[in-house]
Amino acid sequence: MLNDKSTYTIGSVIMAFNEVCPERLDLIHQHYRKLCRMLVDAEEWGQIAIIGLLIRYARTQFLNPNPQGIKSSTKKKSQAFYSDESSDSSSSSVDKLFALDPDHDLLLKSCMPLLQSRNTAVVLSVVKLFYYLAPEQEAYKMGKSLVKLLRSHREIQYVVLKNIMVIATQRPNLFEPHLQQFFVRATDPAFIRNLKLEIMTLIATESNITFLLRELQEYVKSPNKDFATSAIQAIGRCAIRMPEMAENCLNGLMKLLWSKNDAIVGEAVLVIKRLLQLRPHDNVEMITQLAKALDQITVPMARASIFWLVGQYAQKLELIAPDILRKAAKDFSNSDDVVKLQVITLAAKLVCLHPTDHTLGLLYEYIMNLARYDVNYNIRDRARMLKGLRGEQRLGEEDGDEKKVGILTERMETILLGEKEAPVESLSVGSCKYTLGSMSLVLDHPMPGYEPLPDWPTKKPVASVRNTAVDSYDRTFTVQGFGSDSFSRFTQSSTYSTPKRDRVQYDLDNFYDSTESEVETEEETEEESDENSEESEETETSSEENDTDDQQRHRLITKTS
Structure with missing residues (x-):
């Protein structure tokens, strides 16, 4: 069944392959190029199965396109959200420093159109493929496609945000141009708000940190105590990630000490304590201000933090x-x-x-x-x-x-x-333990049937195993059968012989042109028949006028009967 060229059945065949013999990747050698070409025409859930199989196959048959590792500082020139990427998609996928295998490049180019799929699972599968298989220079194509999925239902948003958070830990530059897309809305539930705050702190840079801190300060004013405390923690993470902005963050947090909300005051003190440990030589003035506010602070953990700071310094x-x-x-x-x-x-x-x-x-x-x-x-x-x-x-x-x-x-x-060591802010601990796009990643727990991706080979495997005599796939023959290539052969060998014109292999590009010509011919035939009927009615009318009254009465009775 792997030899079948029907796009209606190939998805089910791959699903059966994954259930029966998922480790027999040697059976895919001669069908690899055909699967890459059929990927766009397959049905949506079949595309997911095919992409998952091709990812595992590529991890065992091709070399690592990023032998030097991922450099998160490498940035692609950012574009507007609605900018045209046609010029980028038409560019070659071959890295200047590392030449991709032609079959590896074929897989990346075949999956590129699926980033515009209406199915969220298909887009996540393509993003997974680019994250694990694409060169670093091609990874920028994932960011915009993932951000577009945030306009869906909140359940889908949660899954997408979890995957974005994992990607942002390694490649934060992918989402820096889309910072405003992660701003919290008033209708967002708590599990969406927390993920957005985490992502915003991950993609903070020198160019957008001022804009981000201004937004976080507005979140602190929220009547929701949990959301306000989460925003304060986000400010602290920004200060730890960017020490040059620690002074501005501390000044903003010190103003919160006089708030009437005990939860906000307590959380602000805890964050200030962590930040002061990062700068042990210039803390006297701020600790003094904390000591002055000690009589108004009632949160036990905040009071304990102030006593610890006074004793430490x-x-x-x-x-x-x-x-x-x-x-x-x-x-x-x-x-x-x-x-x-x-x-x-x-x-x-x-x-x-x-x-x-x-x-x-x-x-x-x-x-x-x-x-x-x-x-x-x-x-x-x-x-x-x-x-x-x-x-x-x-x-x-x-x-x-x-x-x-x-x-x-x-x-x-x-x-x-x-001297006490400064606390190390562990962002997204454990988020990269599981494969991107898996249920185990969303739940942060290994699910039944979860298998990690295989490691890259150290030596380049033989590429000739994918060379076959017949590996072509032509999209013009996709409508010749009823879901299988054997359908046309069955109709030809049966006792029922189809007309010659029914066995013609239609070309999809000319299909609609021929249909329009047939419709025009039928319309002309209908117009001629209408003219003939009108002439016959006029003849009958003239004959009726020439007849006598008795003849007209007789003709009327005959028509009625």
């Missing part, structure tokens, strides 16, 4: 750090557990920096005594560990062993005041 905050510890000790019993842990650590850091300060010593003892009888065992263990470390230092002081005191003091400073 306490050497630069000698004037305000003791007073912050005093305020924290007054409200220690009523604080949340996560806040208590940071207050205990703050007290230990300040005592480590100023071991001779009597007031700090009393505050330290007061907080440790409260933590000793706390209900939470984590707080009790933290207090016991820190107090025991300082008690061992005091034991050394009583023995007069200055060397031991110095080692313990240095060790305590290393434990409490050592």
Whole structure:
């Protein structure tokens, strides 16, 4: 059945092949070129099956077109969304640095028209083919086709956005010209909004970051708390990806500290904490502003973050750090557990920096005594560990062993005041574990029947296996049978002989021309018959006028009967 040239059956044949013997790719050698040429004429779901088979075949029979890997910085000149790509599609697909195999190039050119398909699954299959098989210089053709699919239903939007997010992690330049297409609409559900925010942070560049931040600031004003906090997180990711814009992002986030929405204030503090860790040498002023807003912040995680920042940079905050510890000790019993842990650590850091300060010593003892009888065992263990470390230092002081005191003091400073590594923002973690366009990618879980793509061969396979005596496929013969090439042979060998004109192999290009000529001939014949009928009626009318009354009455009765 692989020898059949009918576009009506080839899709079902490939589906059966994938079910029966998907590993027997050697059976496809002599049919590869025919499948490439038949791809455009096949039915939609057959096209998906054929493309999936050809992707697996190409990964085993051709060399990697990008031997140096993908360089996300390489950019194609961006075009307007409605610009004409006819000149681009007609250009050769051969890379200047890497010459593609002619059969490899044939596959890419055969799939190019399907980027305009009305079926979303077909477009995703072609995008998958270009993502894994096309040279880097040809990958720009995927961006516009995927963006067009965002105008469909929200279920389709979700699948498309998941695939766009994976592509944007490696090739963000494909979607930079279409940034506005990912702006959040008021009618978008939550799962669509989060993906759009993630994609916008991935495709942010120096040219559009200002425009993007202005849009994100509008999202922060949303009455939806979850959406507002997600927008704040997106601003933080933009600042981490582009350190030169971190100052502008911090200034915008600092203004949110005076918001009346506790959720926005808390999320802003968390993001500011991560950003301040990226610039440890210029944080005094902003930490001071955070400390001033401490009385108005009620979110436990945000308060804990401020206490951590004060303790981590306490050497630069000698004037305000003791007073912050005093305020924290007054409200220690009523604080949340996560806040208590940071207050205990703050007290230990300040005592480590100023071991001779009597007031700090009393505050330290007061907080440790409260933590000793706390209900939470984590707080009790933290207090016991820190107090025991300082008690061992005091034991050394009583023995007069200055060397031991110095080692313990240095060790305590290393434990409490050592430099902490800046957080690494992991964007789209795990999104590239599965093949593009698969259900496993959408669900982020391996589904039954999922198989990864095979690796590229290290040596170029023999190309002569695809050379066959008969591999041509002519589109002019696609209407000669009833879904199979054997139909015409069956009608010729049967006892019923069709007229000679019915066995003519019509050419699709001249089919409609012949149909129009036949229609004109039929119209002329109908006009002649109408004229003849009118002449006969006139003759009858004249004869009736010449007849007598009795004859007319007799003729009328005869017509009625």
